[in-house]
Amino acid sequence: MSSPEDLAEIxxxxxxxxxxxxxxxxxxxxxxxxVRTGDNTFTRDALLTLRAHSSYASRLFLSEQIPGRGxxxxxxxxxxxxxxxxxxxxxxxxxxxxxxxxxxKAYA
Amino acid sequence: MTTxxxxxxxxxxxxxxxxxxxxRFAAERVGFLACRAARLxxxxxxxxxxxxxxxxxxxxxxxxxxxxxMGARAIRVxxxxxxxxGREDTSVFHIxxxxxxxYPVFSQTDLTESGLGRRLLLxxxxxxxxxxxxxxxxxxxxxxxxxxxxxxxxxSQSFLGPDSDAILAQAEVGVAGLCGGGSHVVQQLAHxxxxxxxxxxxxxxxxxxxxxxxxxxxxxxxxxxxKVSIAERVIRSVNPAAxxxxxxxxxxxxxxxLRRCDVIFGCLDSYRERDxxxxxxxxxxxxxxxxxxxxxxxxxxxxxxxxxxLSSPGGPCLWxxxxxxxGRIAEEAGQYGKAGSRPQVVWSNGVLxxxxxxxFVQLICPWHGRAQMTACxxxxxxxHRIETSxxxxxxxxxxxxxxxxxxxxAFFVTSTNVGA
Numbered sequence: 001m002s003s004p005e006d007l008a009e010i011x012x013x014x015x016x017x018x019x020x021x022x023x024x025x026x027x028x029x030x031x032x033x034x035v036r037t038g039d040n041t042f043t044r045d046a047l048l049t050l051r052a053h054s055s056y057a058s059r060l061f062l063s064e065q066i067p068g069r070g071x072x073x074x075x076x077x078x079x080x081x082x083x084x085x086x087x088x089x090x091x092x093x094x095x096x097x098x099x100x101x102x103x104x105k106a107y108a
Numbered sequence: 109m110t111t112x113x114x115x116x117x118x119x120x121x122x123x124x125x126x127x128x129x130x131x132r133f134a135a136e137r138v139g140f141l142a143c144r145a146a147r148l149x150x151x152x153x154x155x156x157x158x159x160x161x162x163x164x165x166x167x168x169x170x171x172x173x174x175x176x177x178m179g180a181r182a183i184r185v186x187x188x189x190x191x192x193x194g195r196e197d198t199s200v201f202h203i204x205x206x207x208x209x210x211y212p213v214f215s216q217t218d219l220t221e222s223g224l225g226r227r228l229l230l231x232x233x234x235x236x237x238x239x240x241x242x243x244x245x246x247x248x249x250x251x252x253x254x255x256x257x258x259x260x261x262x263x264s265q266s267f268l269g270p271d272s273d274a275i276l277a278q279a280e281v282g283v284a285g286l287c288g289g290g291s292h293v294v295q296q297l298a299h300x301x302x303x304x305x306x307x308x309x310x311x312x313x314x315x316x317x318x319x320x321x322x323x324x325x326x327x328x329x330x331x332x333x334x335k336v337s338i339a340e341r342v343i344r345s346v347n348p349a350a351x352x353x354x355x356x357x358x359x360x361x362x363x364x365x366l367r368r369c370d371v372i373f374g375c376l377d378s379y380r381e382r383d384x385x386x387x388x389x390x391x392x393x394x395x396x397x398x399x400x401x402x403x404x405x406x407x408x409x410x411x412x413x414x415x416x417x418l419s420s421p422g423g424p425c426l427w428x429x430x431x432x433x434x435g436r437i438a439e440e441a442g443q444y445g446k447a448g449s450r451p452q453v454v455w456s457n458g459v460l461x462x463x464x465x466x467x468f469v470q471l472i473c474p475w476h477g478r479a480q481m482t483a484c485x486x487x488x489x490x491x492h493r494i495e496t497s498x499x500x501x502x503x504x505x506x507x508x509x510x511x512x513x514x515x516x517x518a519f520f521v522t523s524t525n526v527g528a
Contacts, residue, residue: 020518023387023425023510029519045519052434054380055441075360077384079518080146080367080391082360 002026002050002096009097014046022079026050028096029079035062037069037107047083048100050093057092060103061085069107110148112368114393115141115157116422116512117481126162127205134168136175138204140186144516145197146392149364155199156393156515161189174217176204197520261347262301268473275472277303282369284308284359284385286335288320288452289375289399292461294339295322298346300469305343306365308355309335320454359385367392371468374398375461377450379437386419386426390510391518393421395471395481397464400431403451412456412489416463418471423482424502427509431484456489463487463494 002019007028011017016031030046045063053059054076061083065073070086077083088106091099115123119141127137142159163182171177190200206215258266259273266272281302283290286309294307312332313324321335323342336354343350355362359381366372372394374385382398389396401414419425426432463485471479484499 021511022514022518023390023427055438075358077360077363077388080363080388080516081519082363 006096009095010100013097013100020047020079025053025078027079028100030100035066035104035107037066042066042107047078048096048103050096050099052093056089058099058103059085060088060091060100060106066107071106110150110152110368112148112152112154113157114154114421116393117420117479118422118506119157119160123160123203124205126160127203131165131168131176133170134176136204138163138176138178138202140189141201141203142189142193143199143201144193144195144513145199145520146367146517147520148368152368154367154392154516155201157201158512158515159189160203161185195520197516259301265300268469268475272473273301276301279371279472280304280306280369281468282306282308282366282372283339283375284362284366284372285375285377286321286339287311287317287375288454288457289401289461289464290373291320291322291324291335291339291342292458293373293375293399293464295342295346296461296465297468298343298350300465301347303347303350305339305350305352306355306362306369307336307339307343307352308357308359308362308366309339310356310358311335313338320452320457322454363388367394369394371395371397371471373464373468379432379440382426383432383437386432387510389419390421390425391515393515395420397467398426398431399460399464401452401456401460401487403453410451412453412487414456414460414487414489416460416467416483416485416487418467418481418483420481421510421515422512423507424484424499424505425507425509428502428505428507429484429498456487459487459489 007017007019010028014030014033018029020027020029027050028048030048032043033046035042035044047061049059051058061076061078062085063083065084070088073084073086075082075084086106088103091102093099123139123141126139129137131137139160139162141157142161144156144158146154146156148154163178167179167182169177169179186200190198206213258270259277262273269275279302281297281304283294283305286294286307290309294305297305312334313321313328315329318324318326318329321338323338328338334356336356340352340354343352353365355365359366366388372385372389374382374396376382376385382400386396386398396419398417398419399414401412404411404413415431417426417429417431467480467483470476471481482499484496486495486498488495
């Protein structure tokens, strides 16, 4: 779930993706991730949790909200930086690329 | 440019133990601190010490004109340390001791060879005056020298040390959450003489808060005053000279200011927020004092309980103490959005806040030997007792949750302006 192969796979989508850890939690940092919403495209730094976080099976944190998408956002401070994330549930831990794709459906 | 230096106590202890060893010909010992960094607003910087590397015995060179002279190999080792760090924010500082009383000052040799601000200096008596705690403002010595008379307002607490008024006046303290617990903490810190505050809460005072929010009035409720405005007013009524940064926001939106703080108090309602705030503090090597209170039970059988935890980098954390558990966070998440407020009372908030301020003061102005860097005090409000058994059970243990290298900005960006 956090192997070099998994990372290589997600780097196909976001070239600068790297693993980060904090207090026993593991993340994939996705700099300048492209988020597509219908006709629009947004660029956001993102942070994907690889395990449960704040009682969600996993979460995708964004550097800024996506206007008009994602519903209600919460703010969290992770890795010394404040992020926002929508209430998008039920993305279980698995291959990071699959988790990312599931989370991005919140903005489609 | 503001530059702060922080180090975990366990690291400072290791430094001191090494630097106090005698060398066969050098009059003093020297070493290197490997550090990471974090950004402050206005191009400021926090230097965060992560490892200590003593200079090997054979790497000293005999030189009667200085206390210690390093050979070329010692310098190469230091340069290799910086290179091995592999991150843009890795830095290496030369460190040695000045065996004198009072605030640390740079010697003429320090100033001549390195220049103020490039070299860290650790005064042996820093431990006595500041409890060996990780507050270290570069240049602090120059701003404090010449201050001989204690602030008359603080004469009754002069037992905290001859420089204690200056130490407290220089300290910058963050308080997140300003209702029952935080309002008590803020009031006491103002009386104690803390000079700089970052107070954070996104709420306004409501009628239901009047049973416990210290300083809050009926008129404040009518005027829909923010809790940070009330905290600022309380602080200024005691100490008009205090610098107060009120942030009427969630603490997550005030991290630029909180990052600069020497100590942070968390008086937050949720376990999830307390978890995140402790993680934030660990990353920036900030001692974190967490206050929590609860009332359990049903009609006729209520019990009041609470706890204050002093969580310092390297030591046991809220997870180690069992204050935070996955079960508690999950249970809390299940309650999300449910109507009704949690019961809170002023007298128990006051007990917990007093313990929290006690832990803070002993941390930076210890009056009974060496500072206690870790504490877990549990309050039983029905039996009027404070227990420390959780700490006793973890005596001497290190935190297994936070790694020593998980410090500094995780996304550090080198600026060409740094040091300009």
